[in-house]
Amino acid sequence: MTYLYAQPNLTSGIDQAIISTGESVPAFPIMILFFIFTVVLLSGSSAQRRRTGTADIPFWAVLAGISTTLTALVMNIGVGLLNLTTMVIVISITILCGFWFFMSKVRGEQ
Amino acid sequence: MGQISFVTNMIMAALFCIAIVGFAINFGYDNNSSVNIAQDPDMPQLKSDIQTKVELFYYDANTSSDAMQKSTISTQTESTEGGTSFKVTPANALGTAGKLVTMGYKKIFGSDSGFGIFLTALIAILGFMSALYIWKAWKAGGVD
Numbered sequence: 151m152t153y154l155y156a157q158p159n160l161t162s163g164i165d166q167a168i169i170s171t172g173e174s175v176p177a178f179p180i181m182i183l184f185f186i187f188t189v190v191l192l193s194g195s196s197a198q199r200r201r202t203g204t205a206d207i208p209f210w211a212v213l214a215g216i217s218t219t220l221t222a223l224v225m226n227i228g229v230g231l232l233n234l235t236t237m238v239i240v241i242s243i244t245i246l247c248g249f250w251f252f253m254s255k256v257r258g259e260q
Numbered sequence: 261m262g263q264i265s266f267v268t269n270m271i272m273a274a275l276f277c278i279a280i281v282g283f284a285i286n287f288g289y290d291n292n293s294s295v296n297i298a299q300d301p302d303m304p305q306l307k308s309d310i311q312t313k314v315e316l317f318y319y320d321a322n323t324s325s326d327a328m329q330k331s332t333i334s335t336q337t338e339s340t341e342g343g344t345s346f347k348v349t350p351a352n353a354l355g356t357a358g359k360l361v362t363m364g365y366k367k368i369f370g371s372d373s374g375f376g377i378f379l380t381a382l383i384a385i386l387g388f389m390s391a392l393y394i395w396k397a398w399k400a401g402g403v404d
Contacts, residue, residue, distance in 0.1 A: 226295040248276040
């Protein structure tokens with residue numbers, strides 16, 4: 151059977167399987183980061199909206215950015231998952247989310 | 261958004277940027293990461309630039325606070341010279357708070373730590389807010 155990409159070697163450990171998949175499909179690690187960002191942002195804001203009636207989107211955006219940054223930092227320890235450009239873009243998005251969060255607060259709002 | 265909250269939010273955003281970039285760089289160094297954002301010339305440069313801005317804000321806030329405390333309202337026809345109390349209380353209060361915070365900081369973080377930028381920004385914001393509140397209470401100006 152012909153596969154579209156090289157099959158990962160699962161006998162070398164789960165981390166090597168992820169790295170092999172990332173080498174075959176370069177968008178795979180980026181999709182993981184995007185998935186984490188989206189899950190934290192949507193689940194957090196929707197849960198807050200359900201409990202309090204309003205959702206603090208900038209807060210959940212910066213929290214999703216920090217979660218993504220921490221995940222990307224751990225993924226950067228090994229070789230072959232993320233390149234420098236992706237890492238810098240993740241950091242930049244987190245900084246922009248933080249700027250949005252701080253500038254969205256009006257006087258007296260926590 | 262008033263002037264105090266605007267400047268405070270800007271400083272907090274700058275500190276957030278310094279914290280994120282600094283943490284990412286040092287995480288890469290500590291764990292011997294294959295990819296470290298310190299390899300990108302823009303990120304350490306961004307951190308250094310913003311750090312310089314925050315330190316400059318510290319000196320500017322000190323200068324404006326001193327000028328505010330030393331200024332007076334001259335004697336008018338039906339009023340005496342004002343502003344004496346503002347020369348004493350804020351300077352003493354800020355000096356006391358600064359000594360207390362510095363002592364606690366040295367005991368916790370040591371004398372030469374990179375965390376100093378956060379203490380610098382905190383003291384600068386205190387001085388800046390004090391100066392603006394003095395201005396608002398004394399001159400009845402439009403600051404918020």
